[in-house]
Amino acid sequence: MLKTTFATSYTSIIRQLPTATAFVDSNLKIAHASNSWLDFFELKPQEAMGKHLLEVFEGHDHTEWKKCLNKCFKGFTEHGLQHKTSSTGDMQWFEWTNAPWYDDNENIIGIIIQTEDVTKRVESEIKFEKLENLFKEQSEISNVGTWEYNLFTEEITWSDMTKKIHEVPLNYSPTIDSAISFYKSGHDRNTIAMLVHNGINKGESWSAKSKIITQKGNEKWIVSAGKPLYKNGQVTRLLGTIQDITKQVNAEIKTKESEQLLRTLIDNLPLNVFIKDKESRKILVNKSECEYLGITNPEALIGKSDFDLYDEEIANISRDEDVHVMKTQKSILGKRTVSVKRDGTSTSFLTSKIPWLDINGNSQGVIGLSLDISEMIQKEDQLRDLINVTAIQNKKLINFAHIVSHNLRSHTANFSMLLDFLINEKEENEKQRILGMLSHASDNLMDTLENLNEVVDISTNVNLEKKPLNLNEHLTKVQQNLAGFLHKNNAKITNTITDDFMVQAVPAYMESIILNLMTNAVKYKHPERDPKISFSAKREDNVTIFSIQDNGLGIDLEKYGEKLFGMYKTFHNNPDARGIGLYIAKNQIEAMSGKITVKSDVNTGSTFSVYFNDKA
Amino acid sequence: MIKHNYIYIVDDDAITIFGIKKLLSQLSRTPKVREFGNGKTALQAITNALKQGKQVPDFIFLDINMPIMDGWQFLEEFLKLSLDKKVTINIVTSSIDPCDKKKWLSYRTNSKHRLLFNNKPIFSIDLEHIMRINLAS
Structure with a gap:
């Protein structure tokens, strides 16, 4: 009676055990099982009770289990971790214990199987492990190190990457003061000291770009971020990251520098430089171009087309050129153009238009270079005028030289001839006649010289004032x-x-x-x-x-x-x-x-x- | 029978005319000489002589720079005349312009007459020139 009662209550107790438990007899037949055990393995009581254990879990490799069960019959307790897939497809992790089942006389009459669902624990462990790996990888890729500062112990811990960034050995142990002293003295160090102070006292998070000097003396750009952690409303710890951004900053500086160099170059070229997009709208202009158009702020020209700046006729010509260059992808080089502004002033340019291609080789606009050659052309015209004047003067001069030589020659020829006569003349009367001729020739020469003088005066006094x-x-x-x-x-x-x-x-x-x-x-x-x-x-x-x-x-x-x-x-x-x-x-x-x-x-x-x- | 040579002097300079005449007078046989102050009057005299069947000159001293009709203009017109005899034209000029010499060369090759070119001053007259006319006529 009592036994029956006990047996009944015994079975019901086992059924209600919170820990998933099953009892198998010496023949490996399931004698008792808790509901939680049945539930975990998704078994109905009639599928399990009185059935052979290995038959219930048919379809699995039982080699290891059999060994384990045999050990239990010999008095050993075995543990293990295993996983199974539930009917809904979830991975389930369980820890099991197989222990000998003793009767009152310490005889082994079966095995007690206990299982504990540890899925959650295992999952979180895996997750943590994964996270840790991920974080490690991430920190190596992105050069992000971590640190933690405990306000009570005043201990500061650095991750390996943090140490690597500071170029300190892995066994280096920092203090809050030494950590701050890595920051470049002056602005950077003051800033970080203040941020840490505010983090501790005001609970403020931060993220700041600063320079540090590593232990090896290298200057590095870093982003340091920090966040206070609270316990019972009190800041107890500071957690943070430190990222080495030297490469990025240097690249950025380099880009800025080359941009600056290019800009300076473009602005100081004695050329009007402009870049236009596909619709011939200006997207870059240099100083010369702005000055030519009488505009101080280059931004005022961006997005404007020639139609906004010039009369339609001029703009149409320019647009046709742009389209031609973009279509044929062939440059127009050193073309003489005349540009007339709205105020009527006309300027002569030597213009080049070069197709601006994208990475795929498609035209995305036009690069233009214009050299103001108005002054040159003016000089050229002046020179041409001068050449013409010189040519005319030269012709006149040659003409005049001929006149002079002819006129003087005719008189000197007469002198020569008459003198020759005079020398050879014997007759006195004839001599007198020749002398008379000579004096006449001399008067003629004087007249001629006076006339020539008059002409020379005119030619030399070109600058007489009108x-x-x-x-x-x-x-x-x-x-x-x-x-x-x-x-x-x-x-x-x-x-x-x-x-x-x-x-x-x-x-x-x-x-x-x-x-x-x-x-x-x-x-x-x-x-x-x-x-x-x-x-x-x-x-x-x-x-x-x-x-x-x-x-x-x-x-x-x-x-x-x-x-x-x-x-x-x-x-x-x-x-x-x-x-x-x-x-x-x-x-x-x-x-x-x-x-x-x-x-x-x-x-x-x-x-x-x-x-x-x-x-x- | 040796005819007297008939000579024209065409020059606007009295001294040159005087000189040529003086030189001619020194020749053993003094030729008959007519003088003209420019090409126009000389040309008129020749055309008149042709019309009236009178003697045309055998020898012409021709100046280039003259008023009204200069030596080249005279030559241009003279070469158009239909003359049976070969006339010697002695261009006497004070011009040393190479253009004038070129002009003379081109006229000389295109003419049946004898064209000579002399720069002033003239100190003597080559008897050959005059004598050759004698032989020819």
Whole structure:
């Protein structure tokens, strides 16, 4: 009765054991099992109770277990850790103990199997191990070390990486003071000391970039981060990391430096530099380009296209060029362009446009370089003008040299010939005649030299100052000087020039020119009529034209036109003709940057027109 | 029968004319000489002589730089005239411009007449030139 009761209660007690437990008899048949045991192995009571243990766990390798069970029958207790997969596919870890089951007489009657679900523990252990490995790897890859400071013990511990960063041996044991003293003295050390202080006293976390000097004396950039840990509302520890970022910082500095170098270079090039994107919008401009466009802040130009900056016509040309360069990926080099700004100022450039390619070789924009060559072109023009002037002067000079040599030669030839005659002449009368000829030749030479002097004067006094002259005043003056000559020839003069008409000219030349033209008009009068002379003047852009018309003989311009203004060219059988007046007049007019033209009909008369250049 | 040579002097310089005439007067046989102050009057005289069937010059002293019609213009016109006889034209000039010498060379090769070129001063007249005219005529 009691036994039965006991047996019943015994079984029910076992069934309710909190620890998963099973009892197997000497035949390895499951005699008792706790519900927790059955649950753990997902067994129903009828599947397990009274069944052979190894049959229940059929399908597993039982070699090791059998050995273990045999040992238990011999009085040993065995432990182990095993895992199994639950019906839901989860990995389950369990610790087991197989111990001998003794009866009251200490006889082994079976084995007590106990299992404990340790999945959670094992998982966390694995996780921890994993984490530790991961962290170690991570810290090596990213050069992150850790440290911990215990406020009570004042102990500071450094991870291996932390020590490596500080370049100290692995057995080095730091103190809070020595740790801080690694920071570069001055700003860096003060900052970290303050951050640690605030961490301890105010509970503030930090992360700061600083410089440290390692034990080996190397300077390193690090990021130090710290975080206080609390216990019962009190900061008890500081935890933190230290990361070596020297490489990154150095790379960053290098990048910044080369960027700075490039920028300085671009800004100080005597070239307008710009980079445009695919839509021809500016994404980089240098100082010269900004100055050219009259803008102080380069940002104001970024994103702008030529259509924002220039008239449409100019912008269209530029855009077409950009598109061409991007499409063909061929540079335009050293093209002469003229750029007209909105304010109308035009600048000549030597422009190059180079395709800007991305890594894949596709055009992503245009790099432009423009050299302002306005000044050069201006100089070039000036030079060309100068060459032209020089060429004309040179021609004149050669011409003049010929005239001089010819005129002087003709006189000296005469001297030579006459002297030769004189030496060989015996007759006194003839000698006298030759001497007379010699004196005549000498007078001619003097005249010629005077004429040549006059021409040389004009050619050398190129810089005589022009003054505004009243034209009528000068005409009247010459008329008064020629009064006798005009009266003798019965000349009539009409003048349509107003009294306030002014001309820019060299005073001495002005008089000489009027004198020559007026004299000629009378000198070459028509034998059948009295000379009639008329003066007129008009102004065209930058030029004043003075004309003197006569009714004289006229000149056959087809025959003599080319020679009319030449030296010692006379065209009429006039004993007064010296052939020098028009030559000198022409030289004087040209010395004042003017010109002289003639219209003439034989037997009708001539009109000479003098063009005065109004500019100085 | 030796004809008197007929000589023209075309020059606007009185001294040169005087000199040439003086030199000619020294020749054993003094030729007949006419003088002209420019090419135009000389040309007129020749064309008139041709019209009237009178004697045209055998020998012409020709200056280049002259008013109204210069030596080259005269030569241009003279070469156009249809003349049976070969005339000697002695260009006498004080010009040493190489252009003038070139011009003379081109006229000389394109003409049936005899063209000579002499720079002033003239100290003597080569009798050969005058004598050759004698033989030719």
